[in-house]
Amino acid sequence: MIRRLTAIASEDVGNADPRALPLAMAAWDAYLRLGDYEGQRAIAHAAIHLAVAPKSNAIDQAWKRAKQFVAAQPRLEVPTYLRNAPTQLMESLGHGEGYRYAHNEPNGYPAGSQHDCWPDDVPFERFFEPSEYGQEKRFQQMQAWRASLDDAADRGEG
Structure with a gap:
């Protein structure tokens, strides 16, 4: 049980x-x-x-969409700025260059599409669509707030 x-x-x-x-x-x-x-x-x-408790299957739906996305694009590369650079060789290859540590950023969020942790040359896709129920309503608000920060940063206002 x-x-x-x-x-x-x-x-x-x-x-x-x-x-x-x-x-x-x-x-x-x-x-x-x-x-x-x-x-x-x-x-x-x-x-x-x-x-x-309030109910939502948004996690299950997001998981299914993410798995389908990855299966359709099995050779995605991790963006270079997200790659760890524990060696001089990796550092010389640009690994980690341009990485923005969220805790050092205004609002604790590295705003802008240049730091969206998404592979290059792949259109952005959102997998998690929060419901209107319980805490997910707050997650909707957080996503909207971050989207506004991203838009402002992309316009050079951030």
Whole structure:
């Protein structure tokens, strides 16, 4: 039962309530540590939370779209600026050059299409489309905010 509840937390609740998956994992752990009799309450705790939590399958849909995208383009290269440069050779090849560390950027976000972590010569595609439910509504707002920062940076305003 707890294995299925854990799957439900990710597949059916998803990011509408990001606490669902850690709660299910904690219930599973509690069951294993407490034994059957007392551990059943932890499973009930998770089951009730999952039953009343907002639902979204946006994670599952995004995962499927991303897998299809990668399967259709199996030879994508990691952008050079995202490649690690632990050796002088790699550094001389330009690995890591132009990388912008998010924590050093205004708003904690390296805005602009020049730093979108997307392979060159591949049109950008968004895989995760948050629902209107629970925490995903906030994710929609965050995506819109970042898109506005990207647009401003691309216009030279950032």
